[in-house]
Amino acid sequence: MAGKIRVLVAKPGLDGHDRGARVIARGLRDAGMEVVYTGLHQTPEQVVEAAIQEDVDVVGLSILSGAHMTLFPKVCELLRENDAEDIKVIGGGTIPEEDVEELLKNGWAAQIFTPGTPIEKIVEWINNNV
Amino acid sequence: MSSDKLNEIRQGKEKWLEKRSQMKDRNVKFETVSSLPVKDLYTPEDVSDLDYMRDLGYPGEYPYTRGVQSNMYRGRLWTMRQFAGFGTAKESNQRYKFLLSRGQTGLSVAFDMPTIMGYDSDHPRSLGEVGRVGVAIDSLADMETLFDGIPLDQVSTSMTTNAPASILWCMYIATGEKQGVPSEKLRGTIQNDILKEYIAQKSWIFPPEPSMRLITDIFKYAKDHVPKWNTVSISGYHIREAGSTAVQELAFTLADGFAYVEAGIEAGLDVDDFAPRLSFFFNSHIDFFEEIAKYRAARRIWARRMKEKYGAKNPKSLLCRFHTQTAGCSLTAQQPENNIVRTAFEALAAVLGGTQSLHTNSMDEVLALPTEKAVQIALRTQQLIAYETGVPNVIDPLAGSYYVEALTDKMEEEAEKYFEEIERRGGVLAAIDQNYFQQEIADAAYRYQTEVDKKEKIVVGVNEFVHDDEELDIELLKIDPELERAQVEHLKKLRQERDNNRVNDTLDALKKAAAGPDNLIPYILECVRSYATQGEIVDTMREVFGEYKERPTF
Numbered sequence: 001m002a003g004k005i006r007v008l009v010a011k012p013g014l015d016g017h018d019r020g021a022r023v024i025a026r027g028l029r030d031a032g033m034e035v036v037y038t039g040l041h042q043t044p045e046q047v048v049e050a051a052i053q054e055d056v057d058v059v060g061l062s063i064l065s066g067a068h069m070t071l072f073p074k075v076c077e078l079l080r081e082n083d084a085e086d087i088k089v090i091g092g093g094t095i096p097e098e099d100v101e102e103l104l105k106n107g108w109a110a111q112i113f114t115p116g117t118p119i120e121k122i123v124e125w126i127n128n129n130v
Numbered sequence: 131m132s133s134d135k136l137n138e139i140r141q142g143k144e145k146w147l148e149k150r151s152q153m154k155d156r157n158v159k160f161e162t163v164s165s166l167p168v169k170d171l172y173t174p175e176d177v178s179d180l181d182y183m184r185d186l187g188y189p190g191e192y193p194y195t196r197g198v199q200s201n202m203y204r205g206r207l208w209t210m211r212q213f214a215g216f217g218t219a220k221e222s223n224q225r226y227k228f229l230l231s232r233g234q235t236g237l238s239v240a241f242d243m244p245t246i247m248g249y250d251s252d253h254p255r256s257l258g259e260v261g262r263v264g265v266a267i268d269s270l271a272d273m274e275t276l277f278d279g280i281p282l283d284q285v286s287t288s289m290t291t292n293a294p295a296s297i298l299w300c301m302y303i304a305t306g307e308k309q310g311v312p313s314e315k316l317r318g319t320i321q322n323d324i325l326k327e328y329i330a331q332k333s334w335i336f337p338p339e340p341s342m343r344l345i346t347d348i349f350k351y352a353k354d355h356v357p358k359w360n361t362v363s364i365s366g367y368h369i370r371e372a373g374s375t376a377v378q379e380l381a382f383t384l385a386d387g388f389a390y391v392e393a394g395i396e397a398g399l400d401v402d403d404f405a406p407r408l409s410f411f412f413n414s415h416i417d418f419f420e421e422i423a424k425y426r427a428a429r430r431i432w433a434r435r436m437k438e439k440y441g442a443k444n445p446k447s448l449l450c451r452f453h454t455q456t457a458g459c460s461l462t463a464q465q466p467e468n469n470i471v472r473t474a475f476e477a478l479a480a481v482l483g484g485t486q487s488l489h490t491n492s493m494d495e496v497l498a499l500p501t502e503k504a505v506q507i508a509l510r511t512q513q514l515i516a517y518e519t520g521v522p523n524v525i526d527p528l529a530g531s532y533y534v535e536a537l538t539d540k541m542e543e544e545a546e547k548y549f550e551e552i553e554r555r556g557g558v559l560a561a562i563d564q565n566y567f568q569q570e571i572a573d574a575a576y577r578y579q580t581e582v583d584k585k586e587k588i589v590v591g592v593n594e595f596v597h598d599d600e601e602l603d604i605e606l607l608k609i610d611p612e613l614e615r616a617q618v619e620h621l622k623k624l625r626q627e628r629d630n631n632r633v634n635d636t637l638d639a640l641k642k643a644a645a646g647p648d649n650l651i652p653y654i655l656e657c658v659r660s661y662a663t664q665g666e667i668v669d670t671m672r673e674v675f676g677e678y679k680e681r682p683t684f
Contacts, residue, residue, distance in 0.1 A: 009684070014243035014259055016332025019373045019459075022572050023579045025684040039682030040332050041247075043255065065243050066498075066609065070258025096497050096606055115463045115496055116592040118583040 003034075005130050006056040010038040010047040012075065013065040020092060020115075021062035027119035028060075033126070044074040052084050057130045060122075061091035061109075068095050072108040088129060092117070131174060139174050146171075159586060163417035163460075164375035165577065166540070172532035180535055185430070189525045193433040195426050195538070196526040197484040198449045203522035209487035210512045211288060213455065215240035215265035216499050217613045218620070219275035222265040226280060228502060232509060236487060237318075238288040239276070240264035241298070246333050248294045248672075250665030251617045260614035263499065264290075268621050269663045273301040274308055283311045287318035288363070288453070288487075293335035295322035296344050296651060297667050300658040303356065307659075319360035319409060319453070322348060325386040325558055328678070329567040331368035335668060338559050340675035344650065345390065346397035349404040351651035360409040362390055363453065369567075370413035371459045373575020376420045379413060380541055381548035382567055384431055388549075389558040391440055401440050405447035414476040414483075415457040421476070422528055423537035425483030428452070431542055454480035455489040461496045465591035466604055469493035474511050481515055482528055488512055498606040565683055572684060621663070628661040636660045637670045644674040 009025040011018055018040055029035045036054045038047060051059045059079075063071055072091060079085050092113040095103075103109040110129065113122050150170075161167045169176075180186070187193055190200030199205060212229055214237075215222045226237055241264040244256035250268050251260045260266045267273055277287075282305065291298045299320050303313050324341040327334045334341070345362065352361045366383035374382065387408060394404045410428065414421050432450035436442040456476035461469040470493045477490045490508040492500030500508070515521055528534045555561040562568075581587040588594045640653040650671075657667050 014247045014249070014255060014333075015263070016327070017371075018332060019371070019572075019575050022684040023373070023576050026572075026576050027579070029684075035684075037682050037684045039680055065259055066262030067243075067258035094496065094498070097602060098606075116589070118593070119579065120583060 004032060005058070005126060006034045006036070006054065007058045007060060007126065008036045008038065008047070008051045008054055008056040009060045009062065010042055010050070011040045011062050012042045012044055012047050012071045013063055013067045014041060015065035016040055017064040017093075018062070020064070021060075024060060024062070024092070024119065024122065028123065028126070031119070031123040033123075044071060044078055047075055048078040048082060048084070051079070051087055052082055056087060058088045058090060058126055061089065061093075063091060063093040063095070066094065068093065068103070069099060072103050073106070076108050090122075090125070131178060136175065136178060143173060143175070162376065162420040163415055163587070164377065164420060164574075165581070166375070166377070166420065168533075168537075172536050174532060176532050176536040177539075180539075185539075186529060192437070192445075192448065194429040194449060196529055198429065198451055198486070202484065202525040203481075203516075204525070207516050207522060208481065208485050208512075209236040209286070210234050210509060210516075211236040211238045211453065211487045211489055212505055212509055213238040213240050213288075213290065213489045214505070215242075216263075216607070217261040217609060218266055218617050219272040221261075221613070223276055223278055223280070225502075226276075229505070229509070230280070230285075232506060233513065234509060236286045236288065237280070238290070238489065240290055242266045245298075245664065246291065246293070248297075248335050248664060248668030250663050251614070251621050253665060258614070260617050262609055266614075266617045267298065267301070267664065268617070269624055269661050270301050270304050270658050271620075271624055271661060273298075273305045277305055277309075281311065282306045282309055283315045285317075288321075289318065290321045292321050292324055292327050292331070292333055293341065294664055294668055295320045296348055296654050297658065297664050299348065299359075300651065300655045301664075303655060304658050313356045315358070316356055317358045319363050320348075321363045321365060321411070323362055323365045323386065323411075325389060325562070326365045326368055326383070328562045329369060329382060329386075330372040330374070330571060331365075332680070334678045336671065336675040337678045338562070340644075340671070341678075342393050346393055346399070347649045347651050349394050349397070349399060349407075350649055352407060353399075353403050357407075359407065361404065361407045363409050363411045364390065365411040367411050367413045367455055369571065370415060370457065372571050373459075373578060374571045375574050376415065376417070376424050377541060377544040378548070378570060378574060380424050380428055380431075381545040383410065383412070384428065384435075384545065385549060385552050385558055387432065388435060388439075391436070395440070401436075401442050402444040402447050405436060405440075405442055406444055406449075409486075410450055410452035412452050412454050412485075413457050414454050414480040416460045416472055416476060418475060418479050419534055419537055421479040422483045423534055423541050425452070425454075425480070425485065426526075426534070426538045427541035427545065429484070430538070431545060451486045453487040453489070454483070454485040456480070456491045458491055458495060461491060461493070462589060462592050463496040464596065465600065466493045466497065466602070468591050469496070470507055470511070473508060474514075477511055478515055478519075478521065481521055484526060494604055494606060497602075499609070501605055501607045504604070565681060569683065624661060624663075632660040633657075633662045633666070637662055637666060640667065641670050641674060644671050
């Protein structure tokens, strides 16, 4: 058995809605994962740099600014450029169903958890997919 | 109440308890949405200390528990003010005209994230965010378009801007000049509440000290030139949305208010010179009575402190006038039509609590910006309360309810404990620096989520009353990505066509002034008049003031 699963919870974009990100970060930590939280207003470059530096298994993006169709692809592209596409990108926030499908279909996110998802479900997904 | 009567009530209670204790209750926690335990029954015993004239008084009279006006909604209903803005100034201008044509009585501008954070639409950090959650405003030219055909002496406008509030306010003043409306006639509000940005909403730019200076500069300028303007809307809304309890919302918001009062006094102003223009902005969450008690306690605490601690003489300085928005965080992405009903309960609580203006959320706001249809239902919800329910006919109709009065007292008592703790930590700015508020709120948010996950709190359509074949059956507003490109083009053209020498001169003058003691508002106004962009003005001040950095915790 390898060590603990490592997760970077990141807040890209300009908005300051960090309630969800912080709740998830704490929930994942309480579920036994190693969690790093980036803080607010991160650029995709900063997120990817932190993910690589912290050697995480999963990056969780929390986006409530409507910029998800720009930010998810950008993070994935930068991970690929840095040979780090094995890091799973998941996310949550104010993301309409239609956009969720588009993100999953294009491989810009491995899973999206929309509002109302119990933390347990996210823990389960990470445990099954890492 | 006489002690005989009270004894009689106590004896009656013992009798009732004998029967009552044999009844089996449902196996749930009986507490408010903020996890405040509540009793099953309130009686005169719970309010035996209540002194009517001391604690409640008459509406429009100290301590204003029953309302800030003597005739409340019999005189004027609350202002129905829907927060709106998206895309470019042109689209938003059309939405405002739509809302005004449907009977809305005030405007409330939502800016997009780049505008809120002080970046121009063509800044790399703005990519994908232009016009998404509000309207993109880069310069005076956009502000002119935003209010095209809307005479600024006939509407009151609320603008949700904080870190760069001084700049957008100057753009509004300059738009008034272009329309021939002198600044003395402008009515409205800028949120301009930087303290709650550090605490909860997290849209900051500069460090606290220069940010507070900009705010006191606004106080001074408004006093002489824009006397009808509400210079700060001290906001609990975002504190609550970030996950706080009702008591935390109440206490942290009022504590911020006291900090602005102290800053104004320290800047050499008389408290009565600026306090009458301070206003508040609260959340209305789903726990009906807790919210009503919160508003009543807010008015009483504010009035008492302003009078007793800060020595305010002008009765207007004692008034906790507030705007309310129903709780976005109480809405659910699942079964979104249910949100119409949630919002109606919350709006009713705000009206029973004596709000001065109200925004009702649209059912689709968990998913996207609202469609016209959703906004219309939200506005109609307010009109139903105003014109059909009969609720506004009677002032503070829940006063005297044993429960509501006991809960109002409890709110005040708990808030006082927080004030003591904040004081002990060295004041609001020190407590922010210690991450105190941020951690208190995060703890409450996590506790709530855990309770929902464990089904200790039921959210209809989310963790109960869910069925498998649910499909979303409402239309969502889409923001055309083309709007971002159009806004960037528009901005490029502006940069080519304006007098760039004048722009540079006004920015240089601002930079020099920022390093000295002068009031910055006249300098910012000059920059704005020269069509300098918001991003350019922010960058100029950032060079002098630096930038705020958070210490991220969870």
